[in-house]
Amino acid sequence: MVSRTLLAALVAGAAAHPVIEARQSAVNQTLESWIQRQFNISLDSAILNIGGVNGNVVEAAGTGYVVASPSTINPDYFYTWTRDSALTELMIVDELIFGTERVGNNSLQVVVEQYTRAQARLQTVTNPSGALWPAGQGLGEPKFYSNGTRFNGAWGRPQNDGPALRASTLMEIAEAIFRRNPNAPTIVSTVYWPLIYNDLLYVGQYWNTSSYDLWEEVNGNSFFTTTAQHRALVQGSIWAQRLNKTCEPCAQAPQIACFLENNFWNETGNYVLANINANQVNRSQINCDPILAAMHAFDINATCDAAALQPCNSKTLATHKVWVDSFRDLYPVNNNATAPSPVLTGRYPEDTYYGGNPWYITTAAAAEVLYDAHAQFTKAGRITVDRVSLPFWQDLVPQVRQGVYHSPGNGTALLDAVKTYADGFLSVIQTYTPANGTLNEQINRTTGEPTSAIALTWSFAALVTAVDRRNGDFPPSWGANSTTANNVSNICSWSAYNSTTKYAPVLALGASPVPTPCETEVILNLLYATGPGENTYIVGNTSVFGNTLSNTSAVIQVLRTNNVTNGNPQWFVPAWLPAGVPLEYKYVVLNSTDNTYKFENVSHFAYPPACGNNTVVSYLVNGTSLYT
Ligand SMILES: *[C@@H]1O[C@H](CO)[C@@H](O)[C@H](O)[C@H]1NC(C)=O
Ligand SMILES: *[C@@H]1O[C@H](CO)[C@@H](O)[C@H](O)[C@H]1NC(C)=O
Ligand SMILES: *[C@@H]1O[C@H](CO)[C@@H](O)[C@H](O)[C@H]1NC(C)=O
Ligand SMILES: *[C@@H]1O[C@H](CO)[C@@H](O)[C@H](O)[C@H]1NC(C)=O
Ligand SMILES: *[C@@H]1O[C@H](CO)[C@@H](O)[C@H](O)[C@H]1NC(C)=O
Ligand SMILES: *[C@@H]1O[C@H](CO)[C@@H](O)[C@H](O)[C@H]1NC(C)=O
Ligand SMILES: *[C@@H]1O[C@H](CO)[C@@H](O)[C@H](O)[C@H]1NC(C)=O
Ligand SMILES: *[C@@H]1O[C@H](CO)[C@@H](O)[C@H](O)[C@H]1NC(C)=O
Ligand SMILES: *[C@@H]1O[C@H](CO)[C@@H](O)[C@H](O)[C@H]1NC(C)=O
Ligand SMILES: *[C@@H]1O[C@H](CO)[C@@H](O)[C@H](O)[C@H]1NC(C)=O
Ligand SMILES: *[C@@H]1O[C@H](CO)[C@@H](O)[C@H](O)[C@H]1NC(C)=O
Ligand SMILES: *[C@@H]1O[C@H](CO)[C@@H](O)[C@H](O)[C@H]1NC(C)=O
Secondary structure: OHHOOOOOOOOHHHOHHHHHHHHHHHHHHHHHHHHHHHHHHHHHHHHOOOOOOOOOOOOOOOOEEEEOOOOOOOOOOOEEEEHHHHHHHHHHHHHHHHOOOOOOOOOOOHHHHHHHHHHHHHHOOOOOOOOOOOOOOHOOOOEOOOOOEEEEOOOOOOOOOOHHHHHHHHHHHHHHHHOOOOOOEEEEEEHHHHHHHHHHHHHHHHHHOOEEOOOOOEEEEEEEHHHOOOOOOHHHHHHHHHHOOOOOOHHHHHHHHHHHHHHOOOOOOEEEOOOOOOOOOOOOOOOOOOHHHHOOOOOOOOOOOOOOOHHHHHHHHHHHHHHHHHHHHOOOHHHOOOEEEEEEOOOOOOOOOHHHOOOHHHHHHHHHHHHHHHHHHHHOOOEEOOOOOHHHHHHOOOOOEEEEEEEOOOOOOOOOHHHHHHHHHHHHHHHHHOOOOOOOOOEEEOOOOOEEEOOOOOHHHHHHHHHHHHHOOOOOOOOOOOOOOOOOOOOOOOOOOOOOOOOOOOHOOOOOOOOOEEEEEEEEEEEOOOOOOEEEEEOOOOOOOEEEOOOOOOEEEEOOOEEEOOEEEEEEEEEEEOOOOOOOEEEEEEEEOOEEEOOOOOEEEEEEOOOOOOOOEEEEEOOOOOOO
């Protein structure tokens, strides 16, 4: 029944668009045959966006660096992002574990090993977020040039999901090594673990500070970022046990679980909020962020009520509905299709980037998270429909009511409907994919034409993982069902692990030694009420601050928002500086709407304490009268 309605809606939707009609007749393949072909194209295309790979389309990239897109203008994505790279390589190492046959001649094992070495080098690159020594701040830098050098432009930094995702990917690579050779774990404990541990130290030290979200716009605490942090530390403690090591920062996991559980659920709206403590006030926080979080937390062996939000949790399904519905009437291309018609989805309804369009990543996510949920329900043999998930289920099976459904049995219709709905999102992607199978970043909201960056690595990776889940290929359990993962503090504490001076380059993987001068900490604070589009930055006469007091093309480090509220707009950045050496600095305001900078006309001085003096000195500048 449901599937017929769905098909009719799809066909009706398609017929109204000449572009789509033309494309459909050009392709005219069944979903099954399209998926099979598109999977291979996508896996190959993702790999061809990596430096050092045979026949790649990113020749200028260094070996092992995953380039976001070969596009160098409008937009320029010829960079390597820590997040995109980790998610892409997680997909690739899972293919290695699944035994996927490679389409070309690049061994998946070599691909992930080259990634590992590239990350060892990147960990040591001093950048506008800071350095590896002594406090690990450089690990939070979101992106680098694809030759592995620092990028100095103004950007939303730090982005704290990067180290967490990378740690999980590296642990997946360690898993692949163990599976291949259970008796030779030495390389894992002596080489991989120190690399992973740097990132775990960062997560344990900074999970309780604000950072930019995965879409690089919102400075606050993102559900996706925090979920990635929780998973990394849980996996870290499991791996530490396996390797007879200790993971002190991993002890933060129960606090992170408490933070996640108590702050993001919007009871009134029936959805998980993407960001809290955020600098974007005019947003519903309806977003793909929690959907991607549930996909990252997915563990086929977890129960639906695991502390790490699972795809089969009622809150995930509720969020799926609210988020998908937000695009039905918003994008003309969706033709106001009502549920249960699948539609193109975007990042969040208030999106204005490139005019605010649907994305391939998010539409693939709409499918993938449902395949995950389907698998979990099937494994459990039951589905609990409760008040929270009822609206989601009612869209698919109108007569559904609250209660427990069994599978096989009275739950079979629900399971079939979820599978059909998930397939529908892939069908929509098929409709808007050119015949050669290339996937851009976005799809024009009006015309349905691919737009923004061409051949986006993450779009390809998203398609591959969605198809894997549809095929029943699930990643190894990461421990979501473990007591460690389900240890949730009774009282949430904003605690952190002090990792300072514990970070170290992994020389065995080709990283260079880093200088280890005695550094001490100062906190630089600015009181300044930003207008729309404005963010605060800092320049100064040290390398982290760009060695400049005036140059807009040099490093501009962004200030953080933990303390920014309407009544008290206090921005700050913790800085580790050579002990006893004064820093001269200025605050800068960038209006990203018209790309204009305002520099202070006076500079300030900060005096880092002498070596051995652990007093943290805080400097506050009242910026209310500046920049006029
Ligand atoms: C697609 O193929 C089917 C079966 O081969 C055919 O009946 C149909 O007309 C084709 N549709 C389009 C739009 O070309
Ligand atoms: C790295 O790439 C950037 C951007 O293309 C370029 O400006 C820089 O010179 C390159 N650095 C090296 C060491 O190749
Ligand atoms: C950890 O210690 C146990 C017991 O001492 C030993 O059996 C095991 O091989 C060790 N594992 C590793 C990875 O060193
Ligand atoms: C929660 O949802 C309600 C209803 O959609 C909305 O009015 C409210 O702004 C949301 N809360 C937050 C914190 O976004
Ligand atoms: C997951 O945990 C639950 C509760 O502890 C347990 O009943 C179940 O057997 C576990 N599942 C697996 C696959 O380990
Ligand atoms: C679709 O919904 C939008 C917003 O609710 C509305 O303005 C528009 O008229 C609707 N279009 C159709 C064809 O119903
Ligand atoms: C989408 O298509 C419309 C209509 O052709 C065009 O005006 C708009 O600029 C396009 N947007 C993008 C981001 O390509
Ligand atoms: C589904 O079937 C089971 C087993 O017969 C029954 O216990 C349960 O109440 C049924 N669920 C609903 C919502 O009717
Ligand atoms: C694939 O098709 C698109 C749209 O027709 C085109 O822009 C792109 O250049 C093609 N890509 C390749 C690799 O042929
Ligand atoms: C799930 O748990 C079962 C039983 O403990 C185990 O055999 C299986 O390998 C686990 N699955 C994954 C994907 O780890
Ligand atoms: C935030 O502000 C409070 C009160 O003004 C202050 O005690 C605290 O140290 C500030 N935190 C940071 C990280 O600057
Ligand atoms: C963290 O440890 C470093 C190095 O031991 C020390 O200098 C610093 O004062 C400590 N920070 C806190 C907040 O305890």
